[in-house]
Amino acid sequence: MRIITGILLFLLSASLSATDKYSRNSNIDVVQYEFTIYLSDSYDLIRGEARLRINHTGSTNSINLDLVDLGSDGKGMNVEEVRVDNKPVHWLHNNKRLEIELASVKDEGETTNILIRYYGIPADGLIISSNRYGDRTFFADNWPDRARNWIPCIDHPSDKAFVDFIVYAPEKYKVVSNGYLYEESVLPEGIKLTHWKEEISIPTKVMVIGVAKFAVQLAGEIGGTDIWTYVFPEDREAGFSDYSVAGGPFTWYSENIGPYAYEKLANVQSKTMFGGMENAGCIFYSEKSVTGEGRVERLMAHEIAHQWFGNSVTEKDWHHVWLSEGFATYFAALYQGYKDGETRLKAIMNMSRQRIISSNKIHPAPVIDTTIFEFMKLLNTNSYQKGAWVLHMLRNELGDDLFWKSIQTYYARYRNRNVLTSDLQRTIEDVSGRDMSRFFYQWLYLPGHPELKISWTYNNRRGEIKINVEQVQEGHIFEFPLVLEINDRSGTRSEQVMVKQKVQSFTIKSENTPYEIIPDPEVRLLFEDIS
Secondary structure, X not given: OOOOOHHHHHHHHHHHHOOOOOOOOOOEEEEEEEEXXXXXXXXXXXXXXXXXXXXXXXXXXXEEEEOOEOOOOOOEEEEEEEEEOOEEOOEEEEOOEEEEEEEEEEOOOOEEEEEEEEEEEOOOOEEEEEOOXXXXXXXXXXXXXXXXXXOOEOOOOOOOEEEEEEEEEEOOOEEEEOOEEEEEEEEHHHEEEEEEEEEEEEOHHHOOEEEEOOEXXXXXXXXXXXXXXXXXXXXXXXXXXXXXXXXXXXXXXXXXXXXOOOOEEEEEEEOOOXXXXXXXXXXXXXXXXXXXXXXXXXXXXXXXHOOOEXXXXXXXXXXXXXXXXXXHHHHHHHXXXXXXXXXXXXXXXXXXXXXXXXXXXXXXXXXXXXXXXXXXXXXXXXXXXHHHHHHHHHHHHHOHHHHHHHHHHHHHHHOOEEEOHHHHHHHHHHHHOOOOHHHHHHHHOOOOOOEEEEEEEEEOOOOEEEEEEEEOOOOOOOOEEEEEEEEEOXXXXXXXXXXXXXXXXXXXXXXXXXXXXXXXXOOOOOOEEOO
C-alpha cells in the first residue's frame, strides 16, 4: 500500500472540513415549500405567500431564512406577516435574512408550519423582462443562491425539499415548473391559476417557474416519463425541431446511470442568463438556443445529465460543485462519444485538456477551491473541464466495468440526497476494493497537472529504448500511468509505465529503432507535453 505522508493527510483533512461559510442551522430541515405567487402585466411587483413545513432535528427557538430585503433602488421583498403554527410571532427582516422567533423551544422530532406573506419587485432571481419578440416573460433563474430574491427559503443546496408553485397570472400565459401539473384553471377577470407539484426533494437552486406565451409539444414518452417542449410561439417549428434531440441523452443516461428521478422533463426556451440552466425536470435554455439548425444537442446533453448529477445527487457544499458540473460535462462527452464515435470523445477531451492547461497558466488552483466565496466564480474551467478530466482518468484507472459499476452504485446510494467528494471516493473504494486517496488528493485538492519533458534514446546493441520522463511543474510530483505509443518499421505498439518521481527512466525492449514515440495516444491523461 502506498504511504501518504502526515502533511498530506493534514492538508486533505483541512480541505475536507472546509465549508462555503453558509450559516447552516443543523437543527432544522425544511421538508416542503408551497409558494403562491401573484403576477401582473401592469407592474413588476409580485405578491407572495410562502408556506413551509419544517422538521426539527434538534432544539431551537428561532428559524432563519434567506430573503432579500428592500434596497435603495426600491427592489427587494417587504414582509407583511409571519405566522407560526397559525399564530403571529415576532420576526426581523434585514441583511437579506428573515429571523423568526418561535413562541417556545421546539425539540427534535417536532414540526413547525410557517406562513409568510410578502411583496416586492425582485432584485434578481425572478427575471421579469421581454423576450426577443418583445413579449413579457417571467423566468426564475436561481443559481447559485439567487432564489432568496423572490422566495423565502434556505437558499443552499444542502437543504432539499418538496415544492409546490401556485401561480396567479394573466390568462394569456402558460406556466411551467418543477414536478407535475396538478391544476390549471381559468378564473374570473382574465386570471389563470396554475399549480405544479414537485414530490421529489430538490434544492432551491433548481426550484423555478417559467411564465410566458408558449407553444407546447409532448415530444415523446421514454420509460414512463413524458418529455415536453416549451418554446415561444414564433419559434414553434424551429424549437420543436431543435429540442427533439432530448430523448437521445435521456435514454442513454437512464440505461447507463440509473432511473430518472423526476415526474417529467420539460425543455424550455427562456430568458435564463446562462446558456442552459438545469432546473429539476424543467430545464431552461437561452432563448438564443433555438435556431432551427439543430445545434443544441451538446448543450441539452449537459443539462439533462444534471438531472442525475447536481439535481438528484446534489453537492452538500458549494466547493464540491464539480460533482455537478464536472459530471455533467463528462457524461455529455461520453454520450457524444457513444453517438458519434470514440474519435469524437477524444477530440472533446483533447480540447478540454488544452483549455485546462491555458487556465492553469493564468490562475493555478485546485478543483476543490476553498478560497472562493463568490459562487459565480465556481463556474470555471476547474469545475467543468478539469472535473470531467478527473472522471475520465478515473475511468482509465478503474477500467470500464468498475467505473460504470461505481457510478451506478454512487447514484443509487445518493439519489435525491446530498454528497461531498468523500462520498464519491468511499463509493468507488467500496466497489473496487482499492485505496483511491492519492488519486483524489492529487487531482482534486491540488492545483496543476503533470508538465512532462520526455526524451528517448535507442541502444541498437542491446535492443532497448531508454525513455526519460521529467516532471517540471512547480510543487507536487504526481503519480500516474503513462501510455507510450511506439512506432517503428514493424508497426505500432503501446507500452505503459508508472510515473512516480520527478525524474524517472524506463527501459523497453525493442528489436527495431523507433521513428516516433507518442505519449498518451488515446488521450487518457491530463498533462502538458513540453518536450
